[in-house]
Amino acid sequence: MRTIIEPFRIKSVEPIHFTTREQRDRILRDAHFNPFQIAARDVLIDLLTDSGTSAMSSSQWAGIMLGDESYAGSSSFFRFEEAVKDITGLPLVIPTHQGRAAEKIIFSILGGQGKYFLSNTLFDTTRANIEFSGAEGIDLVCEEGKHPGVPAPFKGNMDTVALRREIERIGAENIPMVIMTITNNSGGGQPVSMENIRTTRNICTEFGIPLFIDACRFAENAWFIKCREEGYAEKSVPEIAREMFSHSDGCTMSAKKDAFANIGGFLAMHDPELALRCRNLLIITEGFPTYGGLAGRDLEAIAIGLYEVMDENYLRYRIRTTEYLTTKLIDAGVPVMQPAGGHAVYLDAAAFLPQIPVDEYPGQALVCELYLEGGIRSVEIGSLMFGKYDLNGKLIPARLELVRLAIPRRVYTQSHIDYVSEVIIEVFRKKEGIKGLHITEEAPMLRHFTARLEPKDNS
């Protein structure tokens, strides 16, 4: 059959709340044109993030009941540890309450002034934790990854020529780690090929630099490798995942993505000395090493979810969802990142709203318009999220102005996705009338979460 169906039945439902355009207009103003500030109840289709928003399976809910809440040595921890070791091959496993907690720990230890972390593309919390330590992060995505409209199979790849050049320029002694983000979230949810992971590994080995994987979407990346990379079609997803991790010295993970958990994360690695330092810090910030900021029930849900996410029927449906929405938008002439990413569809806001200059945040203007038109919440991944100021207070814009529509796992059905496409196409039809925004208040770091904005005309 042609139709790839949702590989599950729905056992429990959650009503969604409808609002009128007039209500949304008021809500958006009250939220200072920042949908992070909108109450979830006022959102019809919430595509803000795929993080922690998954529907858990009946097995995971059953696991929740089995959670062992012992402070030390809980049996849930051992099940969790076994699952992570089995899937990644990394022997030392440290639970954290989410991905950024793992990042905070590792970069507090390895970061600091004068240090550089090189990556295909650092996610915003990863970059923020690196910079908070005093170190610097450098993104080295491949050339194809810089052009949203140009399709290529592995646009998340590291530019390995640039990697070698940067290592030689900075000096390996100043680079505590190279980080491969798979899939490449900020670069459009685009995958990284096994060949690219292998080449990156070889360069790291040559210079004696550890390679860590930001593994949030490891299963989606493995599926893309299976479908797109020569020599992998016959391999199973667990085999491919194991091979990806075999090229690394460790990983950070947010279990809120490819583990179907609503909360959780971990660090895993080979180096016992580094693991000891991480655990020492973990005890101060997260908790005892066998729970690390999580309840036993969360550890159970993660252990189960890590296997469920590698199911090929699930991954086929998952990747088909973003492809389906992307194709509908391309057919309507909407500028989107091509090909479809794993967990999200990315609109190219710069091409969508060419009349809005980067310092009037076209991505954020589009995010607001999608909410106003159809109650859809999305997120800007552009100059509001990544922009910096130069010494004269002039905006240094982000490389791309994207709007991300992240699809929660196992939550929305095909008709929800059809509705989303209709709203986007309607906004595209009215695009000439959309105006830019300016910031009235912002925090020094991760400003997009709390920034307040106003339409440009009001200034």
Ligand SMILES: Cc1ncc(COP(=O)(O)O)c(C=O)c1O
């Ligand atoms: C690639 C990547 N790394 C790290 C994180 C941070 O994970 P968490 O939100 O669990 O702190 C995210 C979250 O979206 C992510 O997408």
